[in-house]
Amino acid sequence: MTVYDIVLFVHITSVIVMFAGVTADWLAVGGLRSTRDAGAAHAWIRTLEISAAFGPSARFAVLGAGLYLAVDAWSWPGWIIVGLISWVAFVILGEPLTGRELREMAAGVRAEHGTLPPALIARMHLPRMWQAVVTRVGLGIGVVFVMAVKPPVAVAGMAVVLGALAGYSAARLTSRPGRAGIHPRAQAR
Numbered sequence: 788m789t790v791y792d793i794v795l796f797v798h799i800t801s802v803i804v805m806f807a808g809v810t811a812d813w814l815a816v817g818g819l820r821s822t823r824d825a826g827a828a829h830a831w832i833r834t835l836e837i838s839a840a841f842g843p844s845a846r847f848a849v850l851g852a853g854l855y856l857a858v859d860a861w862s863w864p865g866w867i868i869v870g871l872i873s874w875v876a877f878v879i880l881g882e883p884l885t886g887r888e889l890r891e892m893a894a895g896v897r898a899e900h901g902t903l904p905p906a907l908i909a910r911m912h913l914p915r916m917w918q919a920v921v922t923r924v925g926l927g928i929g930v931v932f933v934m935a936v937k938p939p940v941a942v943a944g945m946a947v948v949l950g951a952l953a954g955y956s957a958a959r960l961t962s963r964p965g966r967a968g969i970h971p972r973a974q975a976r
Protein backbone atom coordinates (compact mmCIF):
# COMPACT_ATOMS: atom_id res chain seq x y z
CA MET A 788 0.00 0.00 0.00
CA THR A 789 1.43 3.39 -1.04
CA VAL A 790 0.84 6.96 0.16
CA TYR A 791 -0.97 7.49 -3.16
CA ASP A 792 -3.46 4.75 -2.25
CA ILE A 793 -4.16 6.36 1.12
CA VAL A 794 -4.59 9.82 -0.41
CA LEU A 795 -6.92 8.34 -3.04
CA PHE A 796 -8.92 6.78 -0.19
CA VAL A 797 -9.06 10.21 1.53
CA HIS A 798 -10.12 11.84 -1.76
CA ILE A 799 -12.95 9.37 -2.38
CA THR A 800 -14.12 9.43 1.27
CA SER A 801 -14.17 13.24 1.19
CA VAL A 802 -16.19 13.09 -2.03
CA ILE A 803 -18.73 10.86 -0.25
CA VAL A 804 -18.95 13.30 2.70
CA MET A 805 -19.23 16.22 0.26
CA PHE A 806 -22.17 14.49 -1.45
CA ALA A 807 -23.77 13.84 1.94
CA GLY A 808 -23.66 17.63 2.49
CA VAL A 809 -25.11 18.33 -0.97
CA THR A 810 -27.90 15.81 -0.34
CA ALA A 811 -28.66 17.40 3.05
CA ASP A 812 -28.83 20.87 1.40
CA TRP A 813 -31.05 19.49 -1.34
CA LEU A 814 -33.48 17.88 1.13
CA ALA A 815 -33.46 20.92 3.42
CA VAL A 816 -34.10 23.51 0.70
CA GLY A 817 -36.78 21.20 -0.77
CA GLY A 818 -38.32 20.75 2.70
CA LEU A 819 -38.34 24.51 3.32
CA ARG A 820 -40.10 25.02 0.00
CA SER A 821 -42.91 22.68 0.97
CA THR A 822 -43.79 23.89 4.47
CA ARG A 823 -45.55 26.85 6.04
CA ASP A 824 -45.00 25.62 9.57
CA ALA A 825 -42.24 27.19 11.69
CA GLY A 826 -41.56 23.93 13.59
CA ALA A 827 -40.86 21.96 10.42
CA ALA A 828 -38.86 24.87 8.99
CA HIS A 829 -36.68 24.96 12.16
CA ALA A 830 -35.80 21.29 11.60
CA TRP A 831 -34.80 21.95 7.96
CA ILE A 832 -32.72 24.97 9.01
CA ARG A 833 -30.93 22.70 11.52
CA THR A 834 -30.22 20.28 8.65
CA LEU A 835 -28.64 23.14 6.67
CA GLU A 836 -26.54 24.10 9.69
CA ILE A 837 -25.29 20.54 10.15
CA SER A 838 -24.36 20.37 6.48
CA ALA A 839 -22.58 23.75 6.76
CA ALA A 840 -20.57 22.38 9.70
CA PHE A 841 -18.85 19.65 7.67
CA GLY A 842 -19.43 20.58 3.99
CA PRO A 843 -16.62 23.16 3.60
CA SER A 844 -13.98 20.88 5.22
CA ALA A 845 -15.03 18.01 2.94
CA ARG A 846 -14.77 20.24 -0.14
CA PHE A 847 -11.27 21.39 0.83
CA ALA A 848 -10.22 17.80 1.63
CA VAL A 849 -11.40 16.79 -1.88
CA LEU A 850 -9.30 19.59 -3.36
CA GLY A 851 -6.20 18.95 -1.22
CA ALA A 852 -6.15 15.20 -1.80
CA GLY A 853 -7.01 15.69 -5.51
CA LEU A 854 -4.09 18.09 -5.97
CA TYR A 855 -1.74 15.63 -4.28
CA LEU A 856 -2.87 12.82 -6.60
CA ALA A 857 -2.60 15.09 -9.66
CA VAL A 858 0.92 16.24 -8.80
CA ASP A 859 2.17 12.83 -7.65
CA ALA A 860 1.14 10.63 -10.54
CA TRP A 861 -0.41 12.63 -13.35
CA SER A 862 0.96 15.30 -15.68
CA TRP A 863 -2.21 17.43 -15.61
CA PRO A 864 -4.27 15.77 -18.34
CA GLY A 865 -7.38 17.66 -19.48
CA TRP A 866 -9.81 15.70 -17.27
CA ILE A 867 -7.99 16.88 -14.13
CA ILE A 868 -8.19 20.52 -15.28
CA VAL A 869 -11.91 20.00 -15.93
CA GLY A 870 -12.21 18.49 -12.42
CA LEU A 871 -10.44 21.50 -10.93
CA ILE A 872 -12.64 24.03 -12.76
CA SER A 873 -15.73 22.04 -11.77
CA TRP A 874 -14.63 22.06 -8.13
CA VAL A 875 -14.44 25.88 -8.28
CA ALA A 876 -17.92 26.04 -9.88
CA PHE A 877 -19.19 23.68 -7.19
CA VAL A 878 -17.89 26.00 -4.45
CA ILE A 879 -19.26 29.14 -6.17
CA LEU A 880 -22.73 27.55 -6.32
CA GLY A 881 -22.64 27.35 -2.52
CA GLU A 882 -21.65 30.08 -0.09
CA PRO A 883 -20.78 32.87 -2.61
CA LEU A 884 -24.05 32.50 -4.55
CA THR A 885 -26.64 31.69 -1.90
CA GLY A 886 -24.90 31.84 1.50
CA ARG A 887 -26.15 35.28 2.52
CA GLU A 888 -29.74 34.54 1.44
CA LEU A 889 -29.70 31.27 3.35
CA ARG A 890 -28.37 32.91 6.52
CA GLU A 891 -30.96 35.71 6.38
CA MET A 892 -33.73 33.19 5.75
CA ALA A 893 -32.50 31.01 8.65
CA ALA A 894 -32.53 34.00 11.02
CA GLY A 895 -36.06 34.87 9.89
CA VAL A 896 -37.32 31.30 10.37
CA ARG A 897 -35.72 30.99 13.83
CA ALA A 898 -37.62 34.07 15.01
CA GLU A 899 -41.02 32.60 14.02
CA HIS A 900 -43.50 30.23 15.68
CA GLY A 901 -46.67 28.68 14.27
CA THR A 902 -47.53 29.56 10.67
CA LEU A 903 -44.80 31.41 8.80
CA PRO A 904 -45.58 34.88 7.37
CA PRO A 905 -46.07 35.07 3.55
CA ALA A 906 -42.96 37.24 3.07
CA LEU A 907 -40.76 34.58 4.70
CA ILE A 908 -42.46 31.79 2.77
CA ALA A 909 -41.74 33.72 -0.44
CA ARG A 910 -38.11 34.01 0.61
CA MET A 911 -37.92 30.24 1.20
CA HIS A 912 -39.12 29.78 -2.39
CA LEU A 913 -36.40 31.91 -3.99
CA PRO A 914 -35.70 29.94 -7.21
CA ARG A 915 -31.97 30.72 -6.97
CA MET A 916 -31.48 28.60 -3.83
CA TRP A 917 -33.29 25.59 -5.29
CA GLN A 918 -31.49 25.97 -8.64
CA ALA A 919 -28.09 26.18 -6.92
CA VAL A 920 -28.55 22.98 -4.88
CA VAL A 921 -29.96 20.90 -7.74
CA THR A 922 -27.38 22.19 -10.25
CA ARG A 923 -24.67 21.13 -7.79
CA VAL A 924 -26.04 17.59 -7.72
CA GLY A 925 -25.90 17.39 -11.55
CA LEU A 926 -22.45 18.96 -11.72
CA GLY A 927 -21.15 16.60 -9.00
CA ILE A 928 -22.39 13.55 -10.89
CA GLY A 929 -20.67 14.88 -14.03
CA VAL A 930 -17.37 15.20 -12.13
CA VAL A 931 -17.63 11.65 -10.74
CA PHE A 932 -18.01 10.45 -14.37
CA VAL A 933 -14.92 12.46 -15.38
CA MET A 934 -12.83 11.18 -12.45
CA ALA A 935 -13.83 7.54 -12.93
CA VAL A 936 -13.58 7.40 -16.76
CA LYS A 937 -10.75 9.96 -17.26
CA PRO A 938 -11.94 10.80 -20.82
CA PRO A 939 -10.35 13.22 -23.30
CA VAL A 940 -10.78 16.87 -22.33
CA ALA A 941 -13.68 17.58 -24.75
CA VAL A 942 -15.70 14.65 -23.39
CA ALA A 943 -14.84 15.66 -19.83
CA GLY A 944 -15.97 19.24 -20.46
CA MET A 945 -19.16 18.04 -22.08
CA ALA A 946 -19.91 15.66 -19.19
CA VAL A 947 -19.75 18.36 -16.53
CA VAL A 948 -21.64 20.93 -18.62
CA LEU A 949 -24.37 18.36 -19.39
CA GLY A 950 -24.49 17.32 -15.73
CA ALA A 951 -24.85 20.93 -14.56
CA LEU A 952 -27.43 21.68 -17.29
CA ALA A 953 -29.45 18.58 -16.36
CA GLY A 954 -29.48 19.71 -12.72
CA TYR A 955 -30.39 23.29 -13.64
CA SER A 956 -33.19 22.15 -15.97
CA ALA A 957 -34.58 19.79 -13.32
CA ALA A 958 -34.57 22.70 -10.86
CA ARG A 959 -36.33 25.02 -13.34
CA LEU A 960 -38.96 22.39 -14.08
CA THR A 961 -39.64 21.79 -10.39
CA SER A 962 -39.67 25.44 -9.34
CA ARG A 963 -42.44 26.67 -11.62
CA PRO A 964 -44.96 28.94 -9.87
CA GLY A 965 -47.84 26.94 -8.52
CA ARG A 966 -45.89 23.72 -7.85
CA ALA A 967 -44.41 25.12 -4.68
CA GLY A 968 -47.79 25.70 -3.11
CA ILE A 969 -47.47 29.47 -3.01
CA HIS A 970 -49.22 32.17 -4.97
CA PRO A 971 -47.04 33.37 -7.89
CA ARG A 972 -47.47 37.01 -6.79
CA ALA A 973 -45.99 36.22 -3.36
CA GLN A 974 -43.15 34.36 -5.07
CA ALA A 975 -42.26 37.39 -7.23
CA ARG A 976 -41.94 39.67 -4.22
Ligand code: HEM
Pocket residue numbers: 795798799802849850852853854856857861867870871873874877927930931934935936
Ligand atom coordinates in the same frame (compact mmCIF):
# COMPACT_ATOMS: atom_id res chain seq x y z
C1 HEM B 1 -16.26 17.87 -7.32
C2 HEM B 1 -15.03 17.48 -7.15
C3 HEM B 1 -14.50 16.06 -7.31
C4 HEM B 1 -15.12 14.84 -7.32
C5 HEM B 1 -16.62 14.57 -7.14
C6 HEM B 1 -14.08 13.84 -7.51
C7 HEM B 1 -14.30 12.46 -7.55
C8 HEM B 1 -13.31 11.51 -7.70
C9 HEM B 1 -13.52 10.08 -7.68
C10 HEM B 1 -14.87 9.40 -7.41
C11 HEM B 1 -12.32 9.49 -7.94
C12 HEM B 1 -12.03 7.99 -8.00
C13 HEM B 1 -11.92 7.54 -9.41
C14 HEM B 1 -11.24 6.22 -9.59
O1 HEM B 1 -10.54 5.74 -8.68
O2 HEM B 1 -11.41 5.64 -10.67
C15 HEM B 1 -11.35 10.54 -8.13
C16 HEM B 1 -10.03 10.36 -8.44
C17 HEM B 1 -9.10 11.35 -8.71
N1 HEM B 1 -9.34 12.71 -8.59
FE1 HEM B 1 -11.08 13.58 -8.08
N2 HEM B 1 -12.88 14.48 -7.63
C18 HEM B 1 -13.08 15.82 -7.52
C19 HEM B 1 -12.15 16.83 -7.58
C20 HEM B 1 -10.83 16.64 -7.93
C21 HEM B 1 -9.84 17.69 -8.08
C22 HEM B 1 -10.14 19.17 -7.85
C23 HEM B 1 -8.69 17.09 -8.47
C24 HEM B 1 -7.34 17.69 -8.77
C25 HEM B 1 -7.05 18.90 -8.99
C26 HEM B 1 -8.92 15.67 -8.55
C27 HEM B 1 -7.99 14.72 -8.92
C28 HEM B 1 -8.18 13.38 -8.94
C29 HEM B 1 -7.17 12.42 -9.32
C30 HEM B 1 -5.76 12.75 -9.81
C31 HEM B 1 -7.72 11.15 -9.17
C32 HEM B 1 -6.92 9.89 -9.41
C33 HEM B 1 -7.51 8.75 -9.79
C34 HEM B 1 -6.73 7.49 -9.92
O3 HEM B 1 -5.56 7.35 -9.53
O4 HEM B 1 -7.36 6.62 -10.50
N3 HEM B 1 -10.23 15.43 -8.21
N4 HEM B 1 -11.98 11.76 -7.97
